[in-house]
Amino acid sequence: MIKNSWTSDAIVNAGNTFNFSISTNPSCILVIFGGTGDLTHRKLMPALYNLQCSQKLPGQFAVVAVGRRDKSHEDYRYEVYASIKNFSRFDIREQSWDKLHRRIYYRQFNFTDPGGYIGLADFLRQLDEQYQTRGNRIFYLAVAPEYFSVIVEKLQACGLAHHGKSWQRVMIEKPFGRDLSSARRLNQKITEVFKEKDIFRIDHYLGKEMLQNIMVIRFANMFFEPVWNNQFIDNIQITSCEKVGVENRGGYYEQSGALRDMVQNHMLQLLSLTAMEPPAGLDTEAIRNEKVKVLSSLQRFTPELVHKNVIRGQYGPGIAKGETVPGYRQEKLVAPDSNTETFMALKVHVENFRWAGVPFYIRTGKRMPFKSTQIIVQFKPLPKVLYARRDEQLHPNLLVIKIQPQEGIFFQINAKKPGTQTNIVPVQMDFCQNCLNDLNSPEAYERLLFEALRGDSTLFTRWDEVEHSWQFVDNIAATWQQHLPAFPNYPAGDRGPQEADKLVARNGREWLHIGRQQ
Structure with a gap:
């Protein structure tokens, strides 16, 4: 791990510089x-x-x-x-x-x-x-x-x-509605009483330290923004996985599943922050406007695309943390024949000039072998002209924004291995912000409450963000209603159904996970 140039005091100050400036x-x-x-x-x-x-x-x-x-x-x-x-x-x-x-x-x-x-x-x-x-x-x-x-x-x-x-x-x-129609009814009732500027719809992911850091990484570093497009990026993977099952939330999860519990809000928020254009300013509405543009540019899923590019799964009995654990259908308050998904993987495109042709792979699931939320930007491979022998391929450059449980940045480049031969090996620069002993960064809800006190709604979702998210999700849910899944299709403690691996493998790619397993 390389030593970063920030002092621990600077990081602490950066994470705690709250002030009532509103x-x-x-x-x-x-x-x-x-x-x-x-x-x-x-x-x-x-x-x-x-x-x-x-x-x-x-x-x-x-x-x-x-x-x-x-x-x-x-x-x-x-x-x-x-x-x-x-x-x-x-x-x-x-x-x-x-x-x-x-x-x-x-x-x-x-x-x-x-x-x-x-x-x-x-x-x-x-x-x-x-x-x-x-x-x-x-x-x-x-x-x-x-x-x-x-x-x-x-x-x-x-x-x-x-x-x-x-x-x-x-x-x-959350959840703000169960689908687009119920979300619209709820929004109508609330806006009859409160103005939009006084409605703070919570997605607690937006309060996480590294999620707020995404824009800083992109727009405060000169060498990232010029290559943040389809000319240089091969694909982007957004993963949020948990080792635990539904625990005591079976009743709620039966009504939501991974599609509504994670994809409609958390995962699409991660995608919009990663793919958004530079805002005109750092004010609330300028940032939200760019996020909405991304959500409105998402490829709309037809039934054919759902079958092709969306994978759902449900965990069965298996081994987790060295112990035998029940499958989802054996959890409390879960129907014994439940078809609720606990895993999702999908391939989606942002259909605009910057991202045309770049696949965004989204993966979320419970009872996975690791706990991690991270965004992996995989850059395009170099042509086999200079250093790579014909029988080998240089490792791609990677930028990883680690959101939880570790907070930090991982960057992979290629360098010469010490010795008399020209052997190229990947070199990792790994900065973990919350690994520092003297860093005690604010929790997500702490920051969200603070911003609500100030009247700053930047870290909260505007209605049109919610509306576009539900439009995207409803197309998937409508197609699923026509087909019964073969659940369970992955054991607890596994990486998800095999179809998820095939989703990325058919384009010569694989799911990546950077960092030690938590």
Whole structure:
């Protein structure tokens, strides 16, 4: 591994230079619907604590968690303390915890009960006076999708989204709809209450450090952008694989599958950031506009193309981490004859001038032999003119953006092997950002909450991004409905169905995975 020229202090500063540069006053009350849920305890509360430790929470700020279980404020704070202790990137600092815990409150009511919202409105007015938050609100919907429109309608009916001199924002977890038609219905209901600029649709991948670094790598380095096109790039592979199965999410996964859970949002976001044109500026709308152009240029899948270029799989029983694990159909809350896909591989083209002819290979799956999310840019091979003997081929140049679990950049070039003969070998330059002991970069939800406080929606998906993504995915789903798959078709712990390897092999390529297996 080569030594990078960044100092660790520079990296830490680059990862933590948050500041409230947006003119909007960040003072507000954060209302979390689903306050007793797993997302709140594992991600949101630790993220708020991390922001408190980093002194990034506004001074005039409070949190109200809403749930259906009966708890006192102190009971709930005790549970939050345990969650922070288990999941925060910082150890418990009593001074920071003391500042935060006094500002955490709990309200108990059913999300469909109008009376609960009336009581919530009165309680928030009291907190406004106590914390001088001026009616500013962020409503975080950490709930099942069927409650999204219900909660938004109740907020409007009780005057909690009045858009006076104060501001109100809503943060919505995925999935945003199940298909294009349901997404449009949901969007219509939400936009009747909140303006587009106040709707923060979450794809937590956009909060990851290296995902934000993609544009920096491309546009802040002179030697990349001139070759970032079909003249020099052979193919791009985007992989996001997990070693675990569906665990306790069987009920949710039965309704989504890999197509809706990963491809419609995470994977297409990775693709759009990789393929986008240089934006006119670094403002929110300029960046989003270029991402939408990519999504609107995606090759539309006909039924013939789906059969040819889309592979789906489902894991069966197998060996993972040295232990026998059940197949998907044996998981909790999964139908014994389920045809839900846990793996997808597809070949897609971006049909514009820059990328014409360059295949983008996308792969995502559960119960794979490694955990990794990375983007691999494989450059075209050199002609066999100078150094390569007739019976050998030079290794291609590779650029790898490693997103998780390792965060960093890998670059492969060719060089002469020491010795008297001219033997060409690949040389790897591997920089791992989060391998540094003194680097403690912000978590995705920490950054997303911070940006929502600032009113900066760059890291959130605009409606037309969601719309184009669903249009792309619906064509695949419609074709699948006409054909029953032969599931399961790969054992747990394997690399996926053999058809996925054939997908890339028919063009003389293979799936690549760079780095040690996690």
